[in-house]
Every structure is written in C-alpha cells, then in structure tokens.
Amino acid sequence: MNLSQIYQAKHELWLKILFTSFSISDEKIKNELYEISQIEFRHLKWLSNHLKELNIEYNYDRFAIDFAKETTFESFNYLIHEIQIVIKNYDLDNPLFARMLSDEYYFVTRFNHHLETSQNTPITAFNKERIYQNKILSKESIDALTIFLFEETYKEYELIMVYSYIQNYTNNITQYNVYQDLIDESHYHLKCFGNMLGVMGILAIPRTLLKEIYKRDDMKQFLIDGIEEEKMAKEECQKLALAVKDEELSKFFEFINYQENYHIELMKKLLNQ
Numbered sequence: 001m002n003l004s005q006i007y008q009a010k011h012e013l014w015l016k017i018l019f020t021s022f023s024i025s026d027e028k029i030k031n032e033l034y035e036i037s038q039i040e041f042r043h044l045k046w047l048s049n050h051l052k053e054l055n056i057e058y059n060y061d062r063f064a065i066d067f068a069k070e071t072t073f074e075s076f077n078y079l080i081h082e083i084q085i086v087i088k089n090y091d092l093d094n095p096l097f098a099r100m101l102s103d104e105y106y107f108v109t110r111f112n113h114h115l116e117t118s119q120n121t122p123i124t125a126f127n128k129e130r131i132y133q134n135k136i137l138s139k140e141s142i143d144a145l146t147i148f149l150f151e152e153t154y155k156e157y158e159l160i161m162v163y164s165y166i167q168n169y170t171n172n173i174t175q176y177n178v179y180q181d182l183i184d185e186s187h188y189h190l191k192c193f194g195n196m197l198g199v200m201g202i203l204a205i206p207r208t209l210l211k212e213i214y215k216r217d218d219m220k221q222f223l224i225d226g227i228e229e230e231k232m233a234k235e236e237c238q239k240l241a242l243a244v245k246d247e248e249l250s251k252f253f254e255f256i257n258y259q260e261n262y263h264i265e266l267m268k269k270l271l272n273q
Helices: 003-023 027-053 071-087 095-117 141-169 173-200 219-243 248-270
Strands: none
Touching: 003 027, 003 071, 003 173, 027 095, 027 141, 027 173, 071 095, 141 173, 141 219, 173 248, 219 248
8 A cells, every 4th residue: 555545544444443433332342442543533643744744645535434233243353354454554664653553453452352351242323223212202303313413423524524634734823723623523523423323223434525625725715614514503403402302402402502603713713814
C-alpha cells in the first residue's frame, strides 16, 4: 500500500472499531472499544498531517464495510483480523507508524483478553426490531426517530470528516481551535446517535462522502451553508422532541437542540474570521 491507501485503510479501521462499539451491549466493553476508536481517529489525524507535509493528497474514499456480526466473539475476531491486515503496511522506521503499531498490538491483546475472559453474547444491533429499550412508542414516533437517527448519524460523520479536512489545511490558530471544538461536539453526537441505532437494531455505517463535500474552495459559502444546515438540524430536533411521546427522549433532543445553538455561534465566529 502507498500512503494514500494506508490512509483509506486507517479510515475504514476507525469506522469498524467505532461502529462495533455501538453494537456491543456490555457497557464496559462498549466504552473500551469507543476509547480505542478515538485513538484510531488520532492516528488518522496525525497521518493527515503527515500527508500534508509530504504534499500528498488524500481523500475519504472507502470500500464497503461489513462489520455486522452475530456475537461479540465474532466482532473481536473480525477486528483482530482487520488490524493485522493494516499493520503489515507500516514503515517502522517512521516514528508515526511505530506508534500506530504499538497501539494496535495492544488493541489486539485487549481483544484477545476479552475472547479469553468474557462471555460470548449475542449482538442485537442488526435485528431491525426498531424497539428503543423498554419504551412503548407509537409507530409514528418510531418512524420519526428512525429517520432522524439515520440522517443525523450521516450528518455528524460528515461534519467530523469535513472539519478535519479543513482544519488540516488552515494556518489560522483561531480557525483551528474552532474546528476542533466542532469535531469534538460531532464525535459526541455521533456516539449518542450510533448507540441509539444499535439499541433499536438498525445500526449501519453512513454512506461515503463525495469529494465535493470536503474539498471546498469557497470557505465563506461553506460556512454559510453549514450554518443553515445546523439550523435545519435544530428544527428536526424540535420536531422530534414533539413527535416522540416520551419525556426522557424529548429532553435528550432538546439538549441536542441547544448544543446546535452554540455550533451556529462557533461557525459565525469562523465566518467573521
């Protein structure tokens, strides 16, 4: 693999670990997998910086990812196999790849540890039952929640990748810091929505991003469009809070709605820059 191909493989590996974390019901293992995915995302960020320094273009193209497994042991074995494929291509004379290899050797030991010590439990994140915990929701509420979660999962994934791409090419420290805040917020939202998709049995990885979405020349228009998208997300949160006849879920979507307010302010700050 060349560096651009390794970048694609690392992008795919991050998503495989991240969405596997959403599929696991055991909270301790789920949280560990999520933290591992965050380290993988840092790998991706550092590799983006490295490619920029070498003046090598990279993109967000992906192969199809078949991560849906029936048991936790199948998931652990799948992730071990996927890591072993990627690490074969590292240049270990490069400190960046040496760090990645060290991390991923440890990840493999953790997955093997769970294979030896934990129970092999069924995974229900792909059963398509569309039941959210023990809540009794109307068909209209379930339909509204389903559409919202699919749309917002894609949106948060898109924002993480777009902001990361632009952040990598900015020399303005204020812009860099604002993009980091927006990336961190989108990680949190993606985690919330991904876990909810898993609970409902409809977990899926979002579609691939088109190059036109993140390779933008007109930054002013990009930010204007982004502000409008955040406003639309706010409206969808408000609609869902009303449509879902459940106080706990309604409060959650109101919480997300108010977070979108601050995202708009951050993007206005970038626009003023």
